Structure formats: C-alpha cells, structure tokens
Amino acid sequence: MDGKCHIVVLGGGFGGLEFCKHFRSEDARITLVDRTNHHLFQPLLYQVATAGLSAPDIAQPIRSILADRPDITVLMDNVQDFNLAERKVFLHEKILHYDFLVLALGGCNSYFGHHEWEAFAPGLKTIDDAVRIRSRVLLAFEEAENSPEREKHERLMTIVIIGGGPTGVELAGAFAELARTVLRRDFRHIDPTEARIILLEGSPVILGNFPPDLSRSAQRQLEALGVHVRTSTRVKDIRDGEVELETGEKIYAATILWAAGVAATPVAQKLGVELDKSGRLKVLPDLSLPGYPEVFAIGDLALVIGGDGKPVPGVSPAAMQMGRHVAGIITNEIRFGGKVARPPFKYFDKGTMATIGRSAAVAWVKKIHLSGYPAWLMWLFVHLIFLVGFRNRIAVLVNWAYAYYGYKRGARIITTEIPGSRPAREK
C-alpha cells in the first residue's frame, strides 16, 4: 500500500490484542481480523450463561479498543485458507498479503470425534453460546412450573455438565447458586432448590491440574452447594436430553453442557503444517512456525513446551505473554533487519484459580494453596484488575455487589428463541 511492512493478526482475543497493544512501529501497519466485532473477556463468560452478567458487560468492540491506533485496520471477516509460500491469507471478502503473520485464532470445543454430540451438549465459547445456555436453563424451569406432570419436573430441573476442569466447575457452582438462592422464591409450583446439578468427570479428580488438596477442596465446596460431583465417570453417548454413561446408566436432563475438551480451531489444518492431536501448531521456541520465520502462532492455537517440559496451559495470561513476546521479536526484526537472535518464549506462571460460588473458590500460586473465602477474594481482586480498561468495570462491580448482597441476578432474562422449545409467538 505504502511500502510499509504489513503485519496481519488473525484473532482479536487476549493474544492478538496484546500483540497489537505492544507492537508499534512507524514502518509497519497492522490488519487485525476477527470473526466477531468484539473482544470477549472469556474468563467471565460463564457468568453470562448463569445470568450474573449481561453480554455487553464482558465484551468490548475491538474497533473501540483500537480507535486511537490509525496504524491498525480492523476487519470483521472469517479466515478461509492460507498460502504460506506466497504469504497470503484468504478471507471470505478479500485476500491479504503479509510480511508477518500472527496466528491468534484460539480454540474451540472438542468432542473427541463425536461431532454429533454438539447439538445436544453445547459448549461455552461465544456470547451467543452463553445467551443460548442461559435461555435454555431458564426456559426449562418455566416449563416445569407450567407442567402438572411431576415426573417431567426431574428431567426439566436437571443440568448435566460434562468435564470437571475450571469451566465445568465454575458452571456447576454458578448454576447451583442460581437455583438455590436466586430463583428460590420465584416459583409457586416447583421448588428450584430441588434442581439437580450433576458434574461428570472422566478422571478420578476434578480440577486435575491443581494440587490434590485443592481438587478435594473444590469438590467439597461444590458438594456444599448441592452439586452432585461424579468423578471417574465416563460418557458413552449423548442424545437429545439424555447422557449415557459407560456403565450403561442413563441420565435424563433438559440441559446438557459440554466442558470436557478444547482443541485449536480447525482453520489451523489449512496451514499444511504439523499439528498435535489437539490440532495445535508445533512452534519453535521463538513461537514461529518451522520453516516460516515470518509466521507466529500464539495462545490456544500454539503448542509450546514450557521449562518444566509440560505444555504451557491454554489460559489468557499465557496468550497475552506470547503476544508481547512476538511483538518484541517483530519490533527488533524491523528495526535491525533480522540481524538479532530471537529469544525463546518463557512462560511466567502467576498462578491458577477457579471460582465456585459466593465466597467459594480455589487458588494456587506457587506454594500458596488457598480455598474458600480467601481464594474467592483473590479471584475477585484479580478479575477486577483484569477488567480495568473495560468500559463496564463500574457497571460490572455494581452488578456483582448487587448479586452478592441481594442474592439476585438481574440478567436472568430469556432473549433467545430456542427452536421447538416454545410455541410460536402470537403476532
């Protein structure tokens, strides 16, 4: 266009955005492509699904975040294909030529080859997913209230969550709280506290990447909220409203949610390079693709082996650190013309936490293991700090304070029409 170095960034999540914020050169221009128009604060998405926050509370227009960066063009489009040899990205609307390419496309739900399960057990990845899940759960309670047949109530008021990682634990805890406190006085014919929240985990413990004492504590805290935690329980099949376990046992539930597996987005397969079994790109220590020093992969899309020999986890701090790392490399490359050695990426683990409910959480920072109220306070503090820069931090704070002190959740409105679940509207 103007002889400037052109950097194409695919994905406006934590990694892609952090790259943009930390890369700035007068000799370069950036094109950022995302399939949505907003950056999503993923760690709080479960709060939208469980009616604690509204969608715009945790989403911010990407254009707005980057409005003061005339060197960045934002495109809302889908990636269709690549030609790495010719340095081209094929979007739905146009073709982009790049000098550097930053792949930050993130992950998606993995059903371990059972794609047909997705229709019956949706996962939680996008705002649309979250709003749909919220509507589905609330509609099931409405249907139970409306139905005189007691035997239907059990199915309608059962929520099965498959996968005992952080997302599954957070969803289970939040739904248990929703039923036991928020909805408690709302109905006349059903008792929402009788809702069954079942968390299924295939391995012997939930939160398997936490130290054993915190895994056990998380399970106790969930059970105190009334969640049925079933570990070493594998799913054989999922059908409409029905989960079949490996033992042959069947669980009937109006709501079945998938939180068991994450894989890199399938677009990565179009790159024609080597992937691991989760579809992630095997990158060099500097995060570039083997054979393509001008192409980098960051975030959930990249398989990076850390100093301890284990893969760097797919969490937002890791994605952000990778974004900053690549920004540093490309800045040097442009300034010194590729004559500088590239440093390897080093992941700095600030700790891990998972929230379970009001005053219930687990947190693990190096040798410090916290659970219950102190862990929850820490979780709250970290997420408030994180939200700084988000326009809605005050509104979110107000909503949280309200939810905490009033045991209420204002976002529990049903907005999505779920096909087949309700009669057509009169019009």
Place this chain on the structure above:
Amino acid sequence: MDGKCHIVVLGGGFGGLEFCKHFRSEDARITLVDRTNHHLFQPLLYQVATAGLSAPDIAQPIRSILADRPDITVLMDNVQDFNLAERKVFLHEKILHYDFLVLALGGCNSYFGHHEWEAFAPGLKTIDDAVRIRSRVLLAFEEAENSPEREKHERLMTIVIIGGGPTGVELAGAFAELARTVLRRDFRHIDPTEARIILLEGSPVILGNFPPDLSRSAQRQLEALGVHVRTSTRVKDIRDGEVELETGEKIYAATILWAAGVAATPVAQKLGVELDKSGRLKVLPDLSLPGYPEVFAIGDLALVIGGDGKPVPGVSPAAMQMGRHVAGIITNEIRFGGKVARPPFKYFDKGTMATIGRSAAVAWVKKIHLSGYPAWLMWLFVHLIFLVGFRNRIAVLVNWAYAYYGYKRGARIITTEIPGSRPAREK
C-alpha cells in the same frame, strides 16, 4: 382451588404489573400470564437498538418483581383463545378458569395490511427486535468497511426509519449520534459520519400529537444531528433493502425500520367482541367489556375516550393508571359483593416527551413547552425516577454517564447471527 376468587391477568407490561401491585386481597389469588419471562421498560427499548444500553438493563424478570407475593402465580405461556361465556382462557399449556379477567396484552406493529413488509422493515417491540436491529446496523457498517466497492457504501450506510412519531424520532436521533460521534474514529476505510439517516413521515409534521412549535423544534434538532427529515412523504412499497415512495422515488438502504403504526395484539380478535379499526377493544367507562362486567381491558389493547373526546394515548402512564383503576374496582367488588357503583376511568395527562439525542429533546407538560437541553434534562430525570425499583438503575446511570461524557457506547456488540448476512462461522 381453595374457593378464593381467581383473577387472571394477561400481560406483564406496565398495565398488568401495575394492576398486580395495587390489587391485594386475602380472598383472591392472581395468575399472571406473559409470553416472555421479563417485564420490559419499553420507553428505553430504542437505546438497546442503538447500542446505548444492554438488554438486561431494561428488562427485569417478572417472577423477581413479584417474588414477595405468594398470592400471585406467574406463567410463561401464550394465549390461544377465549370462552368469555364460560369464563375460560385457553393457553398453550393449560386452560384457566377465572372470576375476573384483566386483558393487558399490549400492542404490536401494524403494517396497514402489508404484512409482507415486516420481513424487510422490522419494528421495535421486543428485546429480540432491539438486539437484531443493533446487529443489523453494526454489521452493515462492518460490511462497508470491508468492501472495496464505493458504490455499495451508500446503501450499506443508509438507515431509513418510517414513521415520525416518538419512536421514529428517538431512533433517528440515536442512530445519527451513534454514527457521528460514537463510531466516528472506529473505521479506516469508511467515514461513519457520512451515514445517511432518513426519517420518513406521511403527514406534514413529525410528532403530530405535540404542539406545532415543539414539532418544528424536534425537526430542527434532528436536522442539526444530520438526520434527513422528509415529511408529507408516503411509502408505496417496501422490498428487501429498498423503499419505494408514492412519487416513484426509490431509496436503497441496508437498514429499514418500521415505526409507523401500532395496533392492538391480534389475539383480541378471538374475544368475539367489537374492535375499532386498530383492533382495540371498545370498553365501557369503567374499562370493562360491554356485556362482560368481569372482563376488563387496559393499556394499548383498550380504546378509551378521554374527557376531551379523544382516545387516551397508548403510553405507559395511561396503562398504569388503568391498571390501578381496575385494581380499585375489583377490590371493592370483592369486599362489598358488587353493590358499589363503578367509577369511570379518568386519564391524568402528566405530559409527553421525546428525546432526540445528547442534550436534545422536546417536552410538553400542559402549557409548558420545552425543547433542547431543559427538555432533555427533564426526560432524563423522569426516566431515572421511573427506573427506580429496577435493579439496574445504578448500572444504567453509570452506562449513561459513560456514554454522555465519553461519547462512547459499550453495548455496540453484534451478538445475533442474521441469516445470510455473514458467511457461516468456521467451526
């Protein structure tokens, strides 16, 4: 059920809810039926469509509002039919027998017999409508940014609003502000301030029910924001992306919105009683149906002639006053067994206002005519008072203050997938 008098209220809008709040008797129980699970603060719905507020900011779960009223059962269901002689209401899920029936089902958009226009020019009645309209407008701007063909830009960046009543005026003003201030710095290839907002009105003035000086002032304020106000302009036909005027002129626009006509909900036709040409029920001075003293109609569903010989307007204060009036009548009837004369309904007009944008509005309270900043302050004050009782009043305040001082709107995220407008997601 228990020998108590059973009152069925259809509709959880302003009228139905106000009835419930003001009627309380130990000898009666209420069943409130609504097709959604939330009460909607209709006067601010245009703010959701124009990305100023998020959906839960203006919607509150009906169950939550009435949680401390064990005498009230809330059902989420659709009304299918009536049998007034046998005092029955047929819902989709069950049949309700009533002693008193309060019809508060509200209105819907009227296309004056052109139902086929609805697909191309949606109206603004529900949360779903608002979120869809917001997504449609924002997507059109994204498409323009993405498209190298300059000639497509004009169509994509044109919004036509049909109908110059309060809703049309508020939408036109808010979209003009969105384009001219909020989105101004967001794009690189298009200039959002070049967006055309066209307000079409068939009669010679906009806001025809306001005094002439305020109508003129509203038009000037809209024009100052860049809105093309075209009065005495009638629509002949609406097709996909195209409005044809009676003169034969054609306007091409990615977004066409209908704010021209409101009618009572078509369910009223099932009652088998006399309706006016807008489908409203002709009620007696006490708001009951002729021949059915136990059935009342309130709000947009009722045609009530005021003291000045003109119909009471379809605004929320009128609906609320009617709800209180009927609550008083039924209370007396139950206490004294129908031996008291029923007073006629009298509408107390507190004034009318329409907001146009930041510091721009018109307000008319008896002999006081306000426009510009003072009218806008009054509008703000009234709506804040109105919102008291809504959980989100602080959050709404924060969002508004943010929007006002920062010229930003955080709710401008695209969440609804509009069929055909975007390629399918990669998955």
